[in-house]
Amino acid sequence: MKKIAIIGGGIVGSTAAYYLSQFDKKNEIQVTMYDDGVGQATKAAAGIISPWLSKRRNKKWYNLARDGATLLAKIAKNTNMNKDIYNQCGTIITRDSPKKLNELYQKAIERNKETKTIGDVYQLDAEEVKYQIPLLSKSVPGILVTGGARIDGAKFAEHLKDIAKLKNLTIINKKVSINNRGKIQLGDDELAYDNIVVATGAWMRNTLDNLPLKVDIRPQKGQLIEISVNDLEQNKKNMPVLMPEGERDFIPFNDGRLIVGATHENDQGFDLKPSNEVIDDLLASANRLVSGLNQDNLIKIKVGTRAYTSDFAPFFGSIPNYSNIFVGGGLGSSGLTTGPLIGKLLANLILKNKKIDLEQYRKPINNYIQSNL
Structure with missing residues (x-):
């Protein structure tokens, strides 16, 4: 044995x-x-599985992340994983200029040739982004990759x-x-x-x-917030996750929850206490895209410690x-x-x-x- x-x-x-x-x-x-x-x-993690359009230049990391995303989809299928754990709902990544958007689109097309896990690739205008995620009161053009997923760690x-x-x-x-x-x-x-x-x-x-x-x-503190959006008329099932340029990641779940975050705090050591300043920042980021959110919508705060190398x-x-x-x-x-x-x-x-x-x-x-x- x-x-x-x-x-x-x-x-x-x-x-x-x-x-x-x-x-x-x-x-x-x-x-x-x-x-x-x-x-x-x-x-503490609820995350986005969408490594194909990352700005990171480390080729070995990209190989690991690309094949990791493929493995995740396989594990989810082989173990009959519920969609509240892993859901291949698609990812939208936005850019604030036509040039940046076109560059991102071309990169997505190239990456699609080397891995099919990325799924289909679509270039969306602002109205089409809002159609995909009706919660948004403000939207800009983006790229949708249908293989993107959300996961509850x-x-x-x-x-x-x-x-x-x-x-x-x-x-x-x-x-x-x-x-x-x-x-x-x-x-x-x-x-x-x-x-x-x-x-x-x-x-x-x-x-x-x-x-x-x-x-x-070395440790890195990460905080995210969970917000209720059940009372918003624009809420719908199975929205894509959103990686908006200049804002925190948005991860909507089918049960009326929205995850915003997480932060990357390098100077907090192993501190696991929520920070009011950070929570306000995360809520402000949410409000810039989904108007009308406030402290009353806050369900919970999650804090964890990631590990980083130099x-x-x-x-x-x-x-x-x-x-x-x-x-x-x-x-x-x-x-x-x-x-x-x-x-x-x-x-x-x-x-x-x-x-x-x-x-x-x-x-x-x-x-x-x-x-x-």
């Missing part, structure tokens, strides 16, 4: 657990997940863990670390596993603190000098898109299932985790 531990039950850990349960055809794997859930970015992770628990996953809601012998430390108990996956996001440095390693991880690129693989310990982190704001593919790749690496060209997706892990020995 192969014993595997996963530390962290967010987007990477939950997907790794799911694939370890799917790859276990002969009941030869036992998986234990340790997760205290504090500050987890996935639990917390529900996604729970859905996959529930499937894995039916096969070979046990979850322990306690905080653990790696001790100086490379074992799991749970209180006074040292626990040995054949392989360990560390997927603790911004807390990875703390998890690995007892090992002689230098870890390039060059804003994610990393994954086995740790230098500790070949049985695997990590996946530094995902930043693209975690809901890239995390599932990283989780699957880690499961493959542990079980040596497939020969995959990992270098198309990552820079050397030594760029982010270095031995101090």
Whole structure:
């Protein structure tokens, strides 16, 4: 019996657990997940899956995000995922000038040639954007890609863990670390596993603190607000998500909720307290596109901590000098898109299932985790 531990039950850990349960055809794997859930970015995340028109120039990141979006659609189909978890409702990205809009459209056409997950591509005028999202009191022209999706990170992770628990996953809601012998430390108990996956996001440095390693991880605070739009006559079902130029992302859900955000705050450390100033800013952004919203529409505030690296690129693989310990982190704001593919790749690496060209997706892990020995 192969014993595997996963530390962290967010987007990477939950997907790794799911694939370890799917790859276990002969009941030869036992998986234990340790997760205290504090500050987890996935639990606070409702996001947009639409990487194809990103301004980022990192080719390896784009490959990871592009194939991550394709994998997400496959997971949703294969696991009969409800649309309140993952919904391929389309994404509209707006631009404030005809030149910028045409450049974006041409980029979308080119990206459509290399991946069909992007779906159909349409150039919309302001009235057509408003037709797609009637909530908008102000709209500008944009590009619609029908393959874009919205995702509820917390529900996604729970859905996959529930499937894995039916096969070979046990979850322990306690905080653990790696001790100086490379074992799991749970209180006074040292626990040995054949392989360990560390997927603790911004807390990875703390998890690995007892090992002689230098870890390039820093926290970034993210806040978003959830607004009720049930009382607006313009509300309709299955609206696309919106990435408006110069404003926060808008994610409308079918049950009359609108998510606005999230922020990217680099100087707040691990602070998980909502900020009134930020909430006012998010509400003001919402009001610039949907008039009439105020504090009475506010349902809840979500706060999480993302993990970033110094060059804003994610990393994954086995740790230098500790070949049985695997990590996946530094995902930043693209975690809901890239995390599932990283989780699957880690499961493959542990079980040596497939020969995959990992270098198309990552820079050397030594760029982010270095031995101090």
